[in-house]
Amino acid sequence: MSLLEVRKISKSFGQVQVLKDVDFSVKAGEVHALLGVNGAGKSTLVKILSGDYTKDTGKIQLNGEEVSFKNPAEAKKNGIAMVVQEVDTALISNLSVVENLTLDDTLSGSPFGAVSWKKRKRKAVELLQRVNKKIDLNKLVSQCSLSEKQMILIARASAANASFIIFDEPTAPLSDSETKQLFEVIAGLKNEGIGMIYISHRMNEIKKIADRLTIMRDGKVVDVQKTEDLSVEEIISKMLGKTLKSADYTHRELGSKIAFEVKDVKVPETGSSFSLKVKEGEVVGIAGLVGAGKSETANALFGASRTKGSWLINGIEKRIHSPLDAIHAGISFVPEERRKSGILIDFSVKDNLSLPAIKSFSPYGWLQQNKERDSALAQMKELGISASSPLTLLKHLSGGNQQKVSIGKWLNRESSVFLFDEPTKGIDVGAKNDVFRLIASLAEEKKGIVYFTSEFDELLQIADRILVMYDGEIIEELTNAEASHEKIMQAATGGNTVEATDRIEQLSSSGKA
Incomplete structure (x- = not known):
């Protein structure tokens, strides 16, 4: 043997x-x-x-x-x-x-x-x-x-x-x-x-x-x-090494001001058009199974696809034809494939955290390295990034710590909108709670948040409103109070009761339903 x-x-x-x-x-x-x-x-x-x-x-x-x-x-x-x-x-x-x-x-x-x-x-x-x-x-x-x-x-x-x-x-x-x-x-x-x-x-x-x-x-x-x-x-x-208390959904009182609105944004990969409104301080979840078109839609909203449509940030229309346009408009994006498009794996924690806001660390054309290092140290403490120093290369960090860097790098910018695509993929239960707390804190700062995921239990913990995607289209909208695993899964499978029941049984066996 x-x-x-x-x-x-x-x-x-x-x-x-x-x-x-x-x-x-x-x-x-x-x-x-x-x-x-x-x-x-x-x-x-x-x-x-x-x-x-x-x-x-x-x-x-x-x-x-x-x-x-x-x-x-x-x-x-x-x-x-x-x-x-x-x-x-x-x-x-x-x-x-x-x-x-x-x-x-x-x-x-x-x-x-x-x-x-x-x-x-x-x-x-x-x-x-x-x-x-x-x-x-x-x-x-x-x-x-x-x-x-x-x-x-x-x-x-x-x-x-x-x-x-x-x-x-x-x-x-x-x-x-x-x-x-x-x-x-x-x-x-x-x-x-x-x-x-x-x-x-x-x-x-x-x-x-x-x-x-x-x-x-x-x-x-x-x-x-x-x-x-x-x-x-x-x-x-x-x-x-301790008993974990799960993050629970906390109801937020939302105003009427719209932080983020898109109208008829064409998603080339799905052939569908996408429209959405997100209020200040609102977390809108986009629920869908693998292959529903979530990532393709997220990329289109960030200008990563050749697409047409209308974007409004805090009521002001923006022209977005590329990710750079989106960043300048105040949109931050945490992609699903962090090593491919979210972080620079062969660069340090400090370099990754400062990159989107590098101009703020070099106001006169010279990089203020002490300021950059101090900012990285503060973010590492705030986000719970476990690394021996800000100079540690990201390839030596765990997946959860890499994900925290992927999120934290946007916090040096004054973004109004945050797009999260499967942000807890491959990270442990403790790190997930850290991510949920970070998103809740962004909501308290009146940011507009769109959260794309196939992990429906996460949306019940964090989202104020849940939109269910099937084959590139939004086919259901639920408030957090209305939502349940059964309702989300029923819509996510295109009304396929048998498939939804099978998935709910899986969730029940894992203690999630």
Whole structure:
């Protein structure tokens, strides 16, 4: 039986020790959940196992023999594959689907050997069939949806003759039906004797598919249990080291002044026109399932699509043909894919936080570095960004801390409108509450807020008004008092009662409904 073990693994970045004598193991045919809040050390541990990082001390053992990986290629040769959370970092956007699916064949083949595209395409079709997905093989990856990219990665990993596969937040960009397909794929991999390490902040998924779980906190392992032996509440309490009180919706008295209005904004990707009014201090939620057109609409409102329409900020009409126009008009945008378009991963916390307001730190053409550093330190404290210093590179931060930077960088500007697209994707329950409190504070400052999400429970916690999107169109409007999971899901599935019921049962099993 295959067994992957780590013994007393430690890892530091500069003066910060992120892993402290960690023990962990995963067996053949087992799904082992690796849990912890953002910054607990999960990502660092799996990056060591997948060859992205080297350990400082400790041992990695594969079937009782000590191994060490200098790079991901060596990890793959030893049978360890990884499906990363930020899919664009693992795919080549200007290559086709078939080229990305068979990339390992290209890298391992002779540089002078002939390429058999017939064999490549046959193999690519087989890989996609393995994950129950149909994608045009000739399409460039840059033209694929986020969920398609994720399934390409999963299909490629399953083909790598891996003995162990690491899944890092694999369902974040997937619809309910695609998530169901993924779980079927995982069940098949279990039957083949493949061991899996599964990272997710979605507790209903963990309870459904994980055999065992390891909980980490502050770089240490705090518990290892059979999944069935712990409740969701106990898991979260162990992750946080305390009992979490969820953020609850607080009714806000809104005036009549409109902070943000758009009229007939054409969304090229959906073919629909979008109109919206947001009052000062109002949080308007746009609810929709994956593929409903939320992200495409958010991008259009920020001027990132070639589109037409009318924008009014505080009653004044603005011409918006680009994101720069939107920023100058007073619109801030936190996108869904933070590493692709929300932050500069190879730059420091300080650089990212100051970038949108760089002119305020260089009024005479010279950058006032002390002022920039002091501002970054203040924001790190205010937002709870965990980093050793403002000079820490973002690639060394957890997903939750990266997201806080993605949001915090806009707070140095006097924006009137904030657009949030899936702002809690891939972050833990504690960080989610921090995001909700930040949004509530922006609402208290009379900002207009539009919150796009497929996590309907979040809207019940934060939104004053909820608009439900289906196939690019708003088909339902509810106040927070009127809204429920049942009503939102019924509308989000286009009135499909069966699909809505299935989704509500999932939410009920996770304690969200």
